[in-house]
Amino acid sequence: MSTILRCAGRRARAGWLAVRPADRRRQRRWFQAVVLCSVLGLAPSAWLYLAESARVGTVADAPEAPVAVVFGAGLMDGEPSPYLAHRLDAALELYRAHKVRAILVTGDNGTVQYDETDAMRAYLIERGVPAVRVVGDYAGFDTWDSCSRAHRIFGVDRALLVSQTFHVRRALALCRAAGIDSYAVGVEEWHDTTWKYGGLREIGGAVKAAANVLLRPDPTLLGPREDGVARALADAGEDGDPGGGTGGDADAGAGPNG
Numbered sequence: 001m002s003t004i005l006r007c008a009g010r011r012a013r014a015g016w017l018a019v020r021p022a023d024r025r026r027q028r029r030w031f032q033a034v035v036l037c038s039v040l041g042l043a044p045s046a047w048l049y050l051a052e053s054a055r056v057g058t059v060a061d062a063p064e065a066p067v068a069v070v071f072g073a074g075l076m077d078g079e080p081s082p083y084l085a086h087r088l089d090a091a092l093e094l095y096r097a098h099k100v101r102a103i104l105v106t107g108d109n110g111t112v113q114y115d116e117t118d119a120m121r122a123y124l125i126e127r128g129v130p131a132v133r134v135v136g137d138y139a140g141f142d143t144w145d146s147c148s149r150a151h152r153i154f155g156v157d158r159a160l161l162v163s164q165t166f167h168v169r170r171a172l173a174l175c176r177a178a179g180i181d182s183y184a185v186g187v188e189e190w191h192d193t194t195w196k197y198g199g200l201r202e203i204g205g206a207v208k209a210a211a212n213v214l215l216r217p218d219p220t221l222l223g224p225r226e227d228g229v230a231r232a233l234a235d236a237g238e239d240g241d242p243g244g245g246t247g248g249d250a251d252a253g254a255g256p257n258g
Helices: 002-018 021-055 082-096 116-126 143-152 165-178 193-215 228-235
Strands: 067-071 102-106 134-137 158-164 181-187
Touching (some): 021 181, 067 228, 082 181, 102 143, 102 228, 116 134, 134 228, 158 165, 165 181, 165 193
Parallel strands (some): 102 134
16 A cells, blocks of 8 residues: 555656646646636624624623614515524613613515514514614615615614624624714624535635725715704603703714714
8 A cells, every 4th residue: 555655646746747847837826826816805704803803792892872773684575584583682682781781673675575673673663672673774775775874874873783793793894984983782692504605605705894994985875964863862861971961862873964
């Protein structure tokens, strides 16, 4: 056996030596290009993990904030998908624990047939959150749009962000770039095929997030300022400071346009 392996090794070395120097240089360049592309592709994900992990926690250790922001995650037969339902359940826990006074649900309502936002609102209202405290953003087509609109359209300055653990760091980076002082509640899931697919998508999402942070484009739809969050906080008797507010100011808790 050892003789066979030695012979195979000699043949492999002979084959390598037989490759022309120009071919070896070409192979090295291809290898270096692959390594460089891999590093550049993974660098944004590493940036998100290192920069934002300290601001990710659970419902139990989340600080208080005026608003929870829940990002859409798809529908099944018109109802929130399991992943989206878990996000909404976490927001419900935050509300019941008096860590937030209002919930902004932001999703895709790009067509009449597909309405994430109303499905999210209905889920929370059916579970006891007053309708005025659940504010809907119907143009949260992606995470940057959701964060940018939360600040520029709804006046959110400080929030708890709710999403799965593989997504919350990107949401944090984008919402902070949009002008929102944010902390994230990461929803844990079984590491099934859906979770692995979501994690894989985050590699491309991190690259896009880095571009959004650098360029800070307008969201797909901007539109006029909306007062839903301010009214929700006024209804809660808040001025936007969960530590105790005077109430009465319907614009409290809503910052200037971004």
